[in-house]
Amino acid sequence: MFKCQGGRVKLHYCLTVLSGLVESLFFTGVVFGWASLVFVLKVDGYFAGYCTNVTREEDNAVYIDCSGQDEHFSWIMSVASISNTIIRFPIGYIFDRCGTAVARLIALSLYTTGTLLITLSNTETSVLLYPAIACLGIAGSTLYITNVQVGNLFNCYRSTIITIYNGAYDSSAVVFLIIKLLHEKGVSLYACFLFLTLCSIILLLRTFFLMPRGHIPYPLPETYTYGVSCPGRRRGKRGKEENNEEEIKELDVKRNKKNKTAEASALHLLKPPHEPKQEEASFRSCVLSWLFLWHLVWVVITLLCQFLFLSNVNSMLTRLSNNDQTLVSHYTNAFALTQLCGVLIAPINGLILDRHKRRPLTQGKTKREEDLHSTPLALFLSSLQCFFFCVCFTCPVLPLQYLTFILQVVNSSFFYGGHQAFLCIAFPMCHFGKLSGMVMTLSTLVLLLQFPIQHVIQHQLHGDPLYKH
Numbered sequence: 001m002f003k004c005q006g007g008r009v010k011l012h013y014c015l016t017v018l019s020g021l022v023e024s025l026f027f028t029g030v031v032f033g034w035a036s037l038v039f040v041l042k043v044d045g046y047f048a049g050y051c052t053n054v055t056r057e058e059d060n061a062v063y064i065d066c067s068g069q070d071e072h073f074s075w076i077m078s079v080a081s082i083s084n085t086i087i088r089f090p091i092g093y094i095f096d097r098c099g100t101a102v103a104r105l106i107a108l109s110l111y112t113t114g115t116l117l118i119t120l121s122n123t124e125t126s127v128l129l130y131p132a133i134a135c136l137g138i139a140g141s142t143l144y145i146t147n148v149q150v151g152n153l154f155n156c157y158r159s160t161i162i163t164i165y166n167g168a169y170d171s172s173a174v175v176f177l178i179i180k181l182l183h184e185k186g187v188s189l190y191a192c193f194l195f196l197t198l199c200s201i202i203l204l205l206r207t208f209f210l211m212p213r214g215h216i217p218y219p220l221p222e223t224y225t226y227g228v229s230c231p232g233r234r235r236g237k238r239g240k241e242e243n244n245e246e247e248i249k250e251l252d253v254k255r256n257k258k259n260k261t262a263e264a265s266a267l268h269l270l271k272p273p274h275e276p277k278q279e280e281a282s283f284r285s286c287v288l289s290w291l292f293l294w295h296l297v298w299v300v301i302t303l304l305c306q307f308l309f310l311s312n313v314n315s316m317l318t319r320l321s322n323n324d325q326t327l328v329s330h331y332t333n334a335f336a337l338t339q340l341c342g343v344l345i346a347p348i349n350g351l352i353l354d355r356h357k358r359r360p361l362t363q364g365k366t367k368r369e370e371d372l373h374s375t376p377l378a379l380f381l382s383s384l385q386c387f388f389f390c391v392c393f394t395c396p397v398l399p400l401q402y403l404t405f406i407l408q409v410v411n412s413s414f415f416y417g418g419h420q421a422f423l424c425i426a427f428p429m430c431h432f433g434k435l436s437g438m439v440m441t442l443s444t445l446v447l448l449l450q451f452p453i454q455h456v457i458q459h460q461l462h463g464d465p466l467y468k469h
Helices: 007-028 030-044 067-098 100-120 123-153 155-171 174-184 189-198 200-209 231-274 283-287 290-320 325-340 342-353 367-373 375-394 401-426 429-447 450-460
Strands: 052-055 062-065
Touching: 007 030, 007 123, 007 155, 007 200, 030 067, 030 123, 030 174, 030 189, 030 290, 030 325, 067 100, 067 123, 067 290, 067 429, 100 123, 100 189, 100 200, 123 155, 123 401, 123 429, 155 325, 155 342, 155 401, 174 189, 174 325, 189 200, 283 429, 290 325, 290 375, 290 401, 290 429, 325 342, 325 401, 342 375, 342 401, 367 375, 367 401, 375 401, 401 429
Parallel strands: none
Antiparallel strands: 052 062
């Protein structure tokens, strides 16, 4: 697949790409499997104190009303999504300013905190789920942001790699499904999350061995290296990594000397080579551009639909199945398995975005303009998927939810991958972390609508999301 580089460096690049795929699949988007974990938490009695006996007026039958419990589980996901969006800009700034290693160490700390909180929680400390899921969400998105730059290693497949990682980000919901299946076999929640806590060692090793301390540049210099080698070769390898920028500076100095020598006689010949190296736009100008503002509107609308669905899917299935827990478990498993397919669907969007890179540049157009012209189709398809997804979700027909699950996963795969790829294409990479964080942080203002909407759904519409969309 990757034919852009060769030799030992190519092997290092490929290991980074493959390890990033594994990391994205099992660590980044685990909170998307919230519906599976909610089923386990209900069985273990989390927030069970909010379930009350209610007498039905029609036939005086007594039944258990757990709408209060469902509301707490919905709020946990809402708090996690809003916390994630609020913190994204500071995290993005740290990533741009301090580099990959610092951002990943912060993510590692949050991930470990989240898994430990769930490990130590019980029915009496159910409230620990609020900070725990928020920490897991922030950690996952931070790890994903640091992995987006890996696409820079292979220019020909840049958007494809980004979208593959996004698909794995969505598919990591399978982690909570695995926990659900293990729980049904008798494995405790404590044991599952203790194991996940220990797995954070994998993230630490990848941070030091297969990721740069700073950033992966774009376009990529031919001699670019990164990471830590084995003790026998550490000095040479580490020296290369530390001297990447120095070598580039030395080359620039040599070029400048040659340029100064020829400047007096052929100044007009020196200008064309420097023309492509235009001044990069400032962060302020990027944020205030119409391109960014319209993209922000698109992101906000799609995010609101996605998060409202994820927050209410368990209560919706409970209502449509008349509280039949066997049916709820079946549909929850079906949803989680569908989410696993995200890693297979997402590359389609990447291929759409990269479809022009195998042919020569159109005369009169820059590489960036060609890249931008490939984005409208991907963004349109994502919007169309979101529309049909919302239509299916609002229909109170249980079998139709199979189609809802498929559309949600397809839309999520197209949306997140297309969103990150668009930011990489449309704006300078030096602002990527800040712009990605800014989009999510500004989205918080709209995502705060989740709380009144959740209240209306649970108390006024009796769990029916029809009027929500």
